[in-house]
Amino acid sequence: MQDKNISQVVISRLPRYFRYLGDLKDEGLERISSGELSKRMNVTASQIRQDFNHFGGFGQQGYGYNVNYLYDEIGKILGLDKRHNLVIIGAGNLGQALANYMNFEKRGFFVKGIFDCKESIIGTQVRDMKVKDTSEIASFIKDNNIDIAVLTLPKQGATEIAKVLVECNISGIWNFAHVDLDVPDSIYVENVHLSDSLMKLSFKIHENEE
Amino acid sequence: MQDKNISQVVISRLPRYFRYLGDLKDEGLERISSGELSKRMNVTASQIRQDFNHFGGFGQQGYGYNVNYLYDEIGKILGLDKRHNLVIIGAGNLGQALANYMNFEKRGFFVKGIFDCKESIIGTQVRDMKVKDTSEIASFIKDNNIDIAVLTLPKQGATEIAKVLVECNISGIWNFAHVDLDVPDSIYVENVHLSDSLMKLSFKIHENEE
DNA sequence: TAGATTGTTAATCGATTAACAATC
DNA sequence: TAGATTGTTAATCGATTAACAATC
Numbered sequence: 001m002q003d004k005n006i007s008q009v010v011i012s013r014l015p016r017y018f019r020y021l022g023d024l025k026d027e028g029l030e031r032i033s034s035g036e037l038s039k040r041m042n043v044t045a046s047q048i049r050q051d052f053n054h055f056g057g058f059g060q061q062g063y064g065y066n067v068n069y070l071y072d073e074i075g076k077i078l079g080l081d082k083r084h085n086l087v088i089i090g091a092g093n094l095g096q097a098l099a100n101y102m103n104f105e106k107r108g109f110f111v112k113g114i115f116d117c118k119e120s121i122i123g124t125q126v127r128d129m130k131v132k133d134t135s136e137i138a139s140f141i142k143d144n145n146i147d148i149a150v151l152t153l154p155k156q157g158a159t160e161i162a163k164v165l166v167e168c169n170i171s172g173i174w175n176f177a178h179v180d181l182d183v184p185d186s187i188y189v190e191n192v193h194l195s196d197s198l199m200k201l202s203f204k205i206h207e208n209e210e
Numbered sequence: 211m212q213d214k215n216i217s218q219v220v221i222s223r224l225p226r227y228f229r230y231l232g233d234l235k236d237e238g239l240e241r242i243s244s245g246e247l248s249k250r251m252n253v254t255a256s257q258i259r260q261d262f263n264h265f266g267g268f269g270q271q272g273y274g275y276n277v278n279y280l281y282d283e284i285g286k287i288l289g290l291d292k293r294h295n296l297v298i299i300g301a302g303n304l305g306q307a308l309a310n311y312m313n314f315e316k317r318g319f320f321v322k323g324i325f326d327c328k329e330s331i332i333g334t335q336v337r338d339m340k341v342k343d344t345s346e347i348a349s350f351i352k353d354n355n356i357d358i359a360v361l362t363l364p365k366q367g368a369t370e371i372a373k374v375l376v377e378c379n380i381s382g383i384w385n386f387a388h389v390d391l392d393v394p395d396s397i398y399v400e401n402v403h404l405s406d407s408l409m410k411l412s413f414k415i416h417e418n419e420e
Numbered sequence: 421t422a423g424a425t426t427g428t429t430a431a432t433c434g435a436t437t438a439a440c441a442a443t444c
Numbered sequence: 445t446a447g448a449t450t451g452t453t454a455a456t457c458g459a460t461t462a463a464c465a466a467t468c
Contacts, residue, residue, distance in 0.1 A: 009435070011413055015406035019388065033449060045449095046437050053451060061450040062444040078409045079416035093307035100303045109408060147415065171415045174408060178229065188414035192407050196225035198319060198384060199288045201400035203221055205357065205381045206289040219459070243425060255425095256461050263427060271426040272468040 010051050014078055016041070017051070021071040033064035084109045085146045086174075089161055090153030091116040091124075091131045094176060098150060099126050112144050117157065134161065138168050147171040155179035220261050224288055226251070227261070231281040243274035294319045295356045296384075299371055300363030301326035301334075301341045304386060308360060309336050322354050327367065344371065348378050357381040365389035 020041055024032060038045040052058050052065070058073055059065045075081060086104075088095045091114050098104075099111050114126050117134045124131050132140065140146070149165050151158045151173060158177030165173060166183050173189045175181055178196075181189050230251055234242060248255040262268050262275070265287055269275045285291060296314075298305045301324050308314075309321050324336050327344045334341050342350065350356070359375050361368045361383060368387030375383060376393050383399045385391055388406075391399050 006417075011410060014413065015403070015409040018409065019406075044437060049450065057451065059450050060444060061442070062448045064449065077413065079412040080409065082412075082416065084412065093310045097303035097307040103405065104408065107405065107409070109412075148411065172411045174411055188411060190407055190411035190414070192402070192404065193225070194402065195313065195317065196222075196229075197400055197402050198314065199225040199228065199290065199317070200221060201358065201382045201384055201398060202289040202292075202294065202319075203224065203287065204398035204400070206292065207216075254461060259426065267427065269426050270468060271466070272424045274425065
């Protein structure tokens with residue numbers, strides 16, 4: 001069904017396809033051609049067909065692609081048909097914001113616990129959870145079938161916690177700390193470096209100045 | 211000093227160089243070679259030299275690169291020597307988290323105002339600011355020399371607000387809404403699609419499963 | 421001067437686009 | 445069947461890596 005190694009750049013386009021197909025679904029569209037989709041998404045039709053073909057033939061010659069079918073298939077490729085249990089480590093502003101963000105649940109991502117190391121925060125209520133002490137992380141992960149850890153803490157803490165997560169054999173880490181984590185290849189790390197993103201914006205703003 | 215058009219992929223590596231050079235500075239290191247830096251950053255020395263050379267010669271043969279000088283130069287390229295005034299539009303969990311995040315100020319990004327359209331939120335205190343009504347955005351941007359707008363609101367709202375921002379001739383938009391904004395090329399949009407990022411993580415977790 | 425390391429050119433690799441035969 | 449549009453191969457483009465002459 002799926003090529004051995006899909007390139008990073010193809011993977012990174014899948015969520016965007018998924019979003020557009022969701023919109024098309026909502027519009028009630030039944031079928032779409034790569035040409036039509038290319039106009040909407042502002043990419044070439046060639047790229048769309050190449051991308052989809054990495055995963056097998058989703059379309060039909062002379063017809064195009066069935067919107068509902070394609071939406072479901074891309075969802076499956078992205079693993080959105082599976083349930084994911086998360087813990088948030090770091091109950092500061094960002095950690096709390098993510099804990100309260102309901103939309104992830106729609107896609108099967110459930111926040112099961114939230115942790116912090118600060119005495120003043122431990123025990124406080126976030127959404128329907130009490131913030132737990134970070135020392136409890138390892139046992140919590142084992143007992144609650146957690147596969148994703150979200151790191152929303154300062155970089156020193158993140159590096160330490162990453163070691164614990166490696167021992168727990170977590171599946172993936174969603175890393176918001178401004179540090180590159182050193183973990184084995186078996187654990188996938190997806191970085192969200194907000195300050196990097198803001199710097200890129202800053203560069204672009206000044207790029208064409210004199 | 212700078213090539214006409216630096217490719218996206220080079221730009222996206224600059225903040226990471228900047229971060230590593232900051233660490234080296236903190237360690238008190240005075241000079242570093244591309245070979246040494248390549249080991250630390252896990253990229254090729256060739257790439258490092260190519261990247262830096264897009265912006266002119268920062269190094270010295272036989273010596274390497276001066277850490278402080280290189281740090282400052284990359285900072286300047288990223289526009290971090292300039293002051294940026296931001297408004298946050300959408301005072302929900304994420305908007306408030308970003309408003310409270312102090313580290314951006316270190317780099318010259320100052321949050322000057324925060325806005326929302328919900329009656330229940332307008333007037334409440336976030337950090338040292340009162341949340342203002344979104345209807346005031348246009349005049350506030352003009353009066354306060356704002357160059358960046360941070361969009362932390364649902365996609366319908368983001369699309370509407372983007373039109374207002376275009377009229378205000380804002381320099382850049384940091385977009386957290388799950389929608390691709392339609393703005394002229396003169397306004398640069400940097401997207402942070404958190405759900406896309408989480409989906410990529412999900413894909414990677416399941417990639418090697420059977 | 422000799423050693424080290426850059427800046428830069430050339431070679432390789434991979435990703436995108438174009439083209440078109442296959443086929444619904 | 446004729447028209448449309450995919451799946452796929454070939455051509456192009458761009459990015460990465462290797463190599464080495466320039467030079468500090």
